[in-house]
Amino acid sequence: MTTTAPATELTVEELREQTREWLRENLPAGWLEAVDADDRERMTALRRQLDYSEWCVRLGEAGYATPTWPAEYGAGLSLSPAQAKAVNDVLNHYRVPRPFNIIGLGMGGPTVMTWGTEEQKQRLLRPLATNEEIWCQLFSEPGAGSDVAGLATKAVRDGDEWVVSGQKVWTTLAHLSKWGMLLARTNPDLPKHRGLTYFVxxxxAPGVDVRPLVQITGDAEFNEVFFDEVRIPDSMRLGPEGDGWRVGITTLMNERVSLSGAGSVGGDAVGGSPVTQLLDRHRGTSDPLARQRLAQAYIESRLIRLNNQRAGDKRKKGAEAGPEGSITKLMQAEFNQRLQKLAVDLQGVRGVAWEGEELSAHYGERLGVVGGAVGDDDLEIVRGFLRAQANTIEGGTSDIMRNILGERVLGLPKEPDVSREIPWKDVPRSG
Ligand SMILES: Cc1cc2nc3c(=O)[nH]c(=O)nc-3n(C[C@H](O)[C@H](O)[C@H](O)COP(=O)(O)OP(=O)(O)OC[C@H]3O[C@@H](n4cnc5c(N)ncnc54)[C@H](O)[C@@H]3O)c2cc1C
Incomplete structure (x- = not known):
């Protein structure tokens, strides 16, 4: 089927067909057939033929990496979430390599679209979607994680520039990034939430020092980042001076949506494979407890999907990502830990001991694959189990999600915070 109608006017079925056709023309010949035949050997060989960087540019420029983004910025199809889901379903089905720029796609892009000037949108969005410019999020500090509004990294105005000094930590992908979303203190005389400004x-730039930190999986996924009098032009300020907290909330709300499984990144995955693959692998088990746990996992994964769908429907009507993202962020994080434990339990001894490769092998390849299995299954499952331990910390801990839900969804009284109304510089802190 060939159509010349703009993508926004196509039905969901037509979009699926158009996406399939585009993949057939652009992926190495035989890719679609190899996936449909579940021919893993052929899949691996075809993947090797693909130049990942070049592929991400092609996918991004065609609009398929960010189908809901406005087409006018050079990467996007201006689709509704329901239409975009049709595109994403096809990409997931055919295990299409996607940009690993997950922080940029899930949080940076939406924040720029909400707060950026026209010039910033034109400059930043296209290379973000094509994976040419990777993004990271510079919020957490050694003394400010859950209470990120208490952060100490300062930015001082100097003419048309800002001079930044301080330290961030746990900065995912900073070692590969071109841009960082930075929250910095620009007025220490105001209470903590009001003296912040947001920069890209x-x-x-000179003065930025990135030092990788190695995790339990052996991957060095995040970093410490030091700023020593780093200069940022005022044209890279996002939102008004002193309004950084509101801009940061846009980033955090979108982070929760990304981590809840509703975005392109998360989802009901075990070591990179969907829950259904775990079910398929153990469908024949006669162990009643294993059957019970598998059924429970399936039910929970459906519940998370339905909750994500409900939140998505709300956004479809024009609402921004709201506190409901905290519901599925909390559910997804805790569910994924149970799911990964189940996967390891069902692997038996192969889940705790193996020969040969390091756990961190295939890290580079894994970065490029969202929704498709890579490497050896046993290794991926072990790695998935270890990586899942971070789920209830990253993007806000489960305790913090419960606080948000209590206050903003259930309307319970706010948690007492004596530091909220006094100038930041007068708040007692160690170090
Ligand atoms: C894998 C991973 C990747 C990350 N990537 C990034 C990134 O890219 N960019 C970035 O900026 N940050 C990142 N983070 C940091 C993350 O956002 C913080 O670790 C998280 O917000 C918790 O902060 P903290 O580690 O300082 O813990 P703390 O805030 O010190 O919390 C310690 C404990 O106290 C509890 N607690 C704290 N305050 C409260 C409260 N008010 N009520 C109840 N309990 C409370 C917490 O739940 C936790 O159990 C990442 C973290 C991980 C694990």
């Missing part, structure tokens, strides 16, 4: 900082 060039991670290659």
């Amino acid at each position: 900082v060039d991670m290659h």
Whole structure:
């Protein structure tokens, strides 16, 4: 089927067909057939033929990496969430390599679209979607994680520039990033939430020092980042001076949506494979407890999907990501830990001991694959189990999600915070 109608006017079925056709023309010949035949050997060989960087540019420029983004910024199809889901379903089905720029796609892009000037949108969105410019989020500090509004990294105005000094930590992908979403204190005389400003900082600027931290999986996924008098032009400020908290909330709300499984990143995955693959692998088990746990996992994964769908429907009507993202962020994080434990339990001894490769092998390949299995299944499952331990911490801990739900969804009284109304500089802190 060939159609010349704009993508926004196509039905969901037509979009699926158009996406399939585009993939057939652009992926190495035989890819679609190899996936449909579940021919893993052929899949691996075809993947090797693909130049990942070049592929991400092609996918992004065609609009398929960010189908809901406005087409006028050079990467996007201006689709509704329901239409975009049709595109994403096809990409997931055919295990299409996607940009690993997950922080940029899930949080940076939406924040720029909400708060950025026209010039910033034109400059930043296209290379973000094509994976040419990777993004990271510079919020957490050694003394400010859950209470991120208490952060100490400062930015001082100097003419048309800002001079930044301080330290961030747990900065995922900073070692690969071109841009960082930076929250910095620009007025220490105001209470903590009111003295912040939001910048997009060039991670290659003089004075930025990125030091990787190795995790239990052996991957060095996140970093410490030091700023020593780093200069940022005022044109890279996002939103008004002193309004950084509101801009940061846009980033955090979108982060919860990404981590809830509703975005392109998360989802009901075990070591990179969907829950259904775990079910398929153990469908024949006669162990009643294993059957019970598998059924429970399936039910929970459906519940999370339905909740995500409900939140998505709300956004479809024009609402921004709201506190409901905290419901599925909390559910997804805790569910994924149970799911990964189940996967390891069902692997038996192969889940705790193996020969040969390091756990961190295939890290580079894994970065490029969202929704498709890579490497050896046993290794992926072990790695998935270890990585899942971070789920209830990253993007806000489960305790913090419960606080948000209590206050903003259930309307319970706010948690007492004596530091909220006094100038930040007068708040007692260690160090
Ligand atoms: C894998 C991973 C990737 C990350 N990537 C990034 C990133 O890219 N960018 C970034 O900026 N940050 C990142 N983070 C940091 C993350 O956002 C913080 O770790 C998280 O917000 C918790 O902060 P903290 O580690 O300082 O813990 P703390 O805030 O010190 O919390 C310690 C404990 O106290 C509890 N607690 C704290 N305050 C309250 C409260 N008010 N009520 C109840 N309990 C409370 C917490 O739940 C936790 O159990 C990442 C973290 C991980 C694990």
